[in-house]
Amino acid sequence: MFLRLLLLLLLHPPTATVRPLPASLFFGSRTCSSSNCKIGEMGRQSFLPKAANFRLCNVSGFTTELLEVRSEDPTLHVLFIPGNPGVITFYKDFLESLYELLGGSMSVTAVGHISQSQKVDFIRQEMQDTEVPIILVGHSIGSYISIKVFQKSPKKVIYCIGLYPFLKLNPDSVQQSIIKKLARSSIACAAVSFIMASLGFLPSRLSEFIVAKSIGKSWSRTAIEATCSHLLKYHTMQNVLFMAKTEFEKLSEEPEWAFLKTNRSKIAFLFGIDDHWGPLKMFEEISGQVPEIALSIEREGHTHAFCCTVAGSTWVAQHVASLIKDKILTSD
Template identity: 25%
Template sequence: MSGLQSGTSHSKSQISFFPVSGDPLATHHLIYFVTGNPGLIGYYDTFLGTLHELLTATDGTSSKTSVFHIHGQSLAGFEEDNSSTKQPVRTTPYSLEDQIEISLKSLQDLRIPSGPREGQLHDSVILIGHSVGSYILLELMQRLRKRDSPLQIKASILLFPTVTHIAKSPSGTKISTLFRIPDFPKKASTIAQGLLWLAPRTIVKWLIKIIARMPDDSAGVTLRFLKSPMGIWQALHLAQDEMETITEDRWDHDIWGIEHEEVDSKVDIPKLIFYFGENDHWVANHTRDALIAARGNPDHGSNSSKPIMLIDKNGVDHGFCIRHSESIAEKVKVWIDGIVSGL
């Protein structure tokens, strides 16, 4: 991708990479990333930065220039800085439905930022979601299709997805018990903030690194999350909403695809790639296996538009962004190359 200059726009609440191309014939791809919960984009700095470096090292095609724009932002309510979402300061947490609609508006507002095609829509959009971000991603796809959006959603990559029956997972079962306590998210947040207010930031960060075994950068993001005005309340409120909302499979064939496509079919179904954890504490093995059996493309055949569903065999945790950002970015880069080469 010679001749490209790389632009970046980073803040506490968003990460954007936007290579600048002077080629009016270049193909512009937008990679839009949706976080998990807690929804701080800072956790994914290494992942998105590595993916950006891999994609700009080679465009994966030989016939035309591909320009990859990457954008991700914190979910609403997790950051003091609301500049990326342009949302007013709230005193109550956001629901899962709020997060979906805010992400939808953000995605629809994005345009090619500079060059001969400044202000135009990207030629294709590839969505990437982690954990509950994968659920949000599927909702974005369905709502854009129903609203006849001009956005060209070509594929979605779902990392350690929690898209059905999250309350049946090992961690979901435990936290659902706590949610039986009336107003538990607010009460727990108030107690936690009172304890954290007494502790110096340096001590809290040291405890995070020791107890959670987090590297320094992730511990810093976690410290900011714990010390933020609404972070703990927002995370717990959203988790409770997830337990109540993420239950049965709710999407139709426009999302899941069909087993055998007709040669002259005009239905443009985006490609879906699911990457599950082998023993994910937020995804019960039996609900994962049932989803794969019902919705997956069993032999990855090209005549099927059903999703490719893979299970990690490398021991990567659900929170891959803490210790496995580089290896997952390498996998995602390979998938993106395959997606782009098929456009």
């Protein structure tokens, strides 16, 4: 029960009845459904799908995890920044689907959580010898980080996509209030981390069974394995809660509207209907502040933790691939 409650708080939006949306909410926006998010062929028949490869990389003296699908001759490089808990293996299905939908013409790399400055260092270190432009894609707090990286690498980054973006604190969210109080207490953080780690000492089949029967009833095998291999560890949970604490500190401020307005043609956001991390009032606020920016609302029933299901991973990959095709490839 404790595992279910904690992970639902961290990974999922609250379960609620979906209310009809006012027509004004969609004014000037680009809404998206599964039927119009398909990117078409884009060379999908001319290459063999690849599995994402995991490797470790040293960036500015810190070891970070990478999950990547490399193209032989990439025209662009998609750099993905995950949300909290920053476990990139959750996104394996999404990354592989995106690579396939892009016809193998672009490399796709997910980089684990390191600081914003170190992500800029990663771009300089790993991509300084290539002229291939970068498309940043961020999920949740990764959307906020992506914008910060975009600000520091304007010559290298040509587009930025935020998925279910966590850009500002939501005072109406009970879940955020609970996590905020939990993350502020070192004793509570240690207790939670210890309990989670104790589950990690169970035989792998047993821990996977518990996850699958508690929070992962609709989850993909990829998500269940990522939970058991990464989240059920003391240091990982400490990092998750520390990052949550810093998120609440940083996101108490207003988004940098001036930067969004200046780069409105290079930024897009995808919101969910019932997502307390990226609520629709944030959608409305962006619409009012930057009316020309590309905004979409996912109405297919996926959650903030889209990467935990195959259907969610595939749909969001289709959406991102469509944005890349419509906003970048067709404009060249």
